Amino acid sequence: MSDQNIGKPVPRKEGRAKVTGAARYVDDLAVPGMLYGVTVRSHVARGRISEIIFGDRIPWDEFTVVTARDIPGANAVALILNDQPYLADRIVNHAEEPILLLAHEDKYLLEEARRAVRVEIEPLPAVFSIEDSLAKKEIVWGEDNVFKSFLVEKGNVDEVWDSPGLVVVEGVYATGAQEQLYIETNGVIATASREEGVVVQGSMQCPYYVHKALVKLFDLPEDKVRVIQTETGGGFGGKEEYPSMIAGHAALLAWKSGRPVKMIYDRAEDMTATTKRHPSRTRHRTAVTRAGQLLGMEIDFVIDGGAYATLSAVVLSRGTIHAAGPYNCPNVRIRSRAVATNAPPHGAFRGFGAPQSIFALERHLDKVAAAVGLAPEELRRRNFISRGETTATGQVIREEVDMGALLDRAFELSDYHAKRERFSRENVGNKIKRGIGFASFMHGAGFTGSGEKYLQSVVGCEATAEGRVRVLAASTEIGQGTNTIFAQIAADALGLDYERVEVVRPDTASVPNSGPTVASRTCMIVGKLVESAALQLKQTLAGAGLLQEPYTAEEFERACREYIEKNGALKSFSQYRQPEGVEWDDEHYRGDAYGAYAWAVYVAEVSVDTLTYEARVEDFVAVQEVGRVIHPVLAAGQIEGGVAQGVGWTLYESVVWAGGRMANGQMTNYIIPTSADIPPIRVHFFENPYAGGPAGAKGIGELPMDGPAPAILNAVEHATGVRFDSVPLTPEAIMEALEGEAVKA
Amino acid sequence: MKRGDVSETPGEANETRLDAGRARGSADEERPGADAARGKVSVRCIVNGEAVVLHAYPLARLLDVLREELRLTGTKEGCGEGECGACSVILDGELVNSCLVPVAQVLGAEIKTVEGVADGERLHAVQQAMIECGGAQCGICTPGMVLAALSLLERNPRPTEADIREGLAGNLCRCTGYMKIFDAVVKAVASSQ
Numbered sequence: 001m002s003d004q005n006i007g008k009p010v011p012r013k014e015g016r017a018k019v020t021g022a023a024r025y026v027d028d029l030a031v032p033g034m035l036y037g038v039t040v041r042s043h044v045a046r047g048r049i050s051e052i053i054f055g056d057r058i059p060w061d062e063f064t065v066v067t068a069r070d071i072p073g074a075n076a077v078a079l080i081l082n083d084q085p086y087l088a089d090r091i092v093n094h095a096e097e098p099i100l101l102l103a104h105e106d107k108y109l110l111e112e113a114r115r116a117v118r119v120e121i122e123p124l125p126a127v128f129s130i131e132d133s134l135a136k137k138e139i140v141w142g143e144d145n146v147f148k149s150f151l152v153e154k155g156n157v158d159e160v161w162d163s164p165g166l167v168v169v170e171g172v173y174a175t176g177a178q179e180q181l182y183i184e185t186n187g188v189i190a191t192a193s194r195e196e197g198v199v200v201q202g203s204m205q206c207p208y209y210v211h212k213a214l215v216k217l218f219d220l221p222e223d224k225v226r227v228i229q230t231e232t233g234g235g236f237g238g239k240e241e242y243p244s245m246i247a248g249h250a251a252l253l254a255w256k257s258g259r260p261v262k263m264i265y266d267r268a269e270d271m272t273a274t275t276k277r278h279p280s281r282t283r284h285r286t287a288v289t290r291a292g293q294l295l296g297m298e299i300d301f302v303i304d305g306g307a308y309a310t311l312s313a314v315v316l317s318r319g320t321i322h323a324a325g326p327y328n329c330p331n332v333r334i335r336s337r338a339v340a341t342n343a344p345p346h347g348a349f350r351g352f353g354a355p356q357s358i359f360a361l362e363r364h365l366d367k368v369a370a371a372v373g374l375a376p377e378e379l380r381r382r383n384f385i386s387r388g389e390t391t392a393t394g395q396v397i398r399e400e401v402d403m404g405a406l407l408d409r410a411f412e413l414s415d416y417h418a419k420r421e422r423f424s425r426e427n428v429g430n431k432i433k434r435g436i437g438f439a440s441f442m443h444g445a446g447f448t449g450s451g452e453k454y455l456q457s458v459v460g461c462e463a464t465a466e467g468r469v470r471v472l473a474a475s476t477e478i479g480q481g482t483n484t485i486f487a488q489i490a491a492d493a494l495g496l497d498y499e500r501v502e503v504v505r506p507d508t509a510s511v512p513n514s515g516p517t518v519a520s521r522t523c524m525i526v527g528k529l530v531e532s533a534a535l536q537l538k539q540t541l542a543g544a545g546l547l548q549e550p551y552t553a554e555e556f557e558r559a560c561r562e563y564i565e566k567n568g569a570l571k572s573f574s575q576y577r578q579p580e581g582v583e584w585d586d587e588h589y590r591g592d593a594y595g596a597y598a599w600a601v602y603v604a605e606v607s608v609d610t611l612t613y614e615a616r617v618e619d620f621v622a623v624q625e626v627g628r629v630i631h632p633v634l635a636a637g638q639i640e641g642g643v644a645q646g647v648g649w650t651l652y653e654s655v656v657w658a659g660g661r662m663a664n665g666q667m668t669n670y671i672i673p674t675s676a677d678i679p680p681i682r683v684h685f686f687e688n689p690y691a692g693g694p695a696g697a698k699g700i701g702e703l704p705m706d707g708p709a710p711a712i713l714n715a716v717e718h719a720t721g722v723r724f725d726s727v728p729l730t731p732e733a734i735m736e737a738l739e740g741e742a743v744k745a
Numbered sequence: 746m747k748r749g750d751v752s753e754t755p756g757e758a759n760e761t762r763l764d765a766g767r768a769r770g771s772a773d774e775e776r777p778g779a780d781a782a783r784g785k786v787s788v789r790c791i792v793n794g795e796a797v798v799l800h801a802y803p804l805a806r807l808l809d810v811l812r813e814e815l816r817l818t819g820t821k822e823g824c825g826e827g828e829c830g831a832c833s834v835i836l837d838g839e840l841v842n843s844c845l846v847p848v849a850q851v852l853g854a855e856i857k858t859v860e861g862v863a864d865g866e867r868l869h870a871v872q873q874a875m876i877e878c879g880g881a882q883c884g885i886c887t888p889g890m891v892l893a894a895l896s897l898l899e900r901n902p903r904p905t906e907a908d909i910r911e912g913l914a915g916n917l918c919r920c921t922g923y924m925k926i927f928d929a930v931v932k933a934v935a936s937s938q
Contacts (some may be wrong), residue, residue, distance in 0.1 A: 676924040
């Protein structure tokens, strides 16, 4: 293995195509004879469909119309519980639920037709909040509105509360929904027929999820379904499970019409109808000694899953496991539930439940610190987890972890202590209040528990007679740099130039299933498989007596040519095998939850204008340990992008709900940060190579979403002296709180 | 409305004819006046240095005409309401959201899209810097962002950090957190001096 590419800022593989406009996204493609497809959706949150009326003045005989009755296989999106229909038949369970599909070659006439369909729905009582769902105000799913619950027990927290000399601190924390807002909306093009099968190309993170869903929807053999990822304009989790829905819809229209069908959502439809980050509510009760040692943590974590189960159980799992953070506490109980409401299903979004539970914990620990008269950092220092200690699930940390060093570095880069002191002094009598705060946290990489074992991901490597190497994986490039890092890893494993390696476009007809592009697993888990598949390629050549180390590129090329002339092809495949000693008990939720964690301390500096009630982030420092950094520019880009999304979630992005519908499904009034809103983000990596990752790398993608919200709200508390315990923190919320304070004063 | 009144399907009858010898076969050519009968207008303008005649409804969005008639798909639709800047083009020297521009307004105008930024195979300094600095991640905002940066540097060849932030504030990026895009603009400025 060489070290020619890893750690170097090689140019992004698709960089040139992206800066010249040559990169082709799904809406840039056209297929001869193509129709356009649209979806008729419910305007009611819950109800019984009584009639579908096709309005006048539309030439309906020209249209392809698909209802639930036209579905050849199962009317359910295959995922975990398969409870979500592709098309509602008699009952609708959320606003914007798909009921009917239309296709026509004229997209303007099609839009008129969509508006001309009237669906009569008799409303049924609906539930719109976690509280109402828990109170079973109405049972809207299963027997008790609960999709999934978990219980994590460490030690015995019940015995802690009565110990003498303890301080008990309680708090309730809440987070709102957040739209992924990838700039490219969901879209696909489908062709389908009984003879040829179903082919879908489109914007997505997980081609094999879509493949599995289409097999069930059409009741076809696996080889009659083909899914191809097109250049994808952002995902962030929003294109993890949802593409199975739109792909199915376009394919149903193609199946019935016998023509290719393109379906592209406009922004409003994408915002109102597709998934968002789960809203959450967390209760904390913490026992701490006067010296600041955490003795007991009781955590009740609840997320709003929306109307169908979709991925909520898995989101809940990650949120649950991260709820107690990177601290060594002997007694922990985490009880968690994902509950049903009549909102459109909430889904995957970067961080996947962890940002919600970490927000609660890191806000709460500032409160705990204040209760025992310690500085927030001092409380954390006294409880940081280190090697040999155990997490809430009883996972023994085997790697070297030095949270204190991350904290030191973050404080040094942000000038934390001096600013904390200076702001406190200068805020008196100032209209603009400044503050500085931080959060410390960890994020597990890869699927939770036994997830990776069940996935059994496979990656292939192929060499051509010209000595070029192709990586075969279903892991998608969605902007994060999959193509580039896979090429770096394979090139270094083979001692070749980066340019010699190409990562092929994910297409289920030609790449093995390397699993979904989610859970910060692409670099660490799949990258490791790329590395071993590449090494096997080399071993095959060596075993055939054609190659000996050290070798030149020309010698490699000659060896490939000779091997291929003799054997036809040169390919190798590598399959995931769980590392020795990793144990996970799914029933009791105990054991090694993740193969590795990334560790971090983020510092936010804010200003709060007490005239406009606007809070701004003025400076941001992100210090983390993510194992070996494969590509310094891409890695920093992941952190900066995640921090920006975190800033948005905290201060700007407010989903306004009205009767279970998103009322502000437009970029005009759902505000994401612009270049004028984002502070300088200073990123620093500690590198501590992890043996289970390629060249020592761990996961990175989700981590930066976890820290900003609590760090910013901790800073706002420092600035204003007011405790805010929910996000988004809008100017309205600040006004209400500060005016309230003024009244009290 | 009856079928065929509007047909924006690429490759079908009423595709726009490009001047400069790139005319494509079009049913309209054999039926003079067909456009007028359908309410379409002819709009003469210059796109990426090339004179073209666009045939479209006067209120058709410039965005759609560029993408569907001229097949210049580098210009992207992000929101359709002038918020995100993914559809940015330079119109007579001004950065505009092409989703808000009716095609009738571009009569006689000069339009630059992302396809007209590089000089053949040679990338513009901004494009090169976007690659080197990591300013493009998913790439969907990149064409608009490149044009916004170009437009900024045209007006202000030595922008401060505040100028860059302000100059790009009409172009939303959800991937990068903007830092690497700022770096790219700074680098492009340095490399062209």
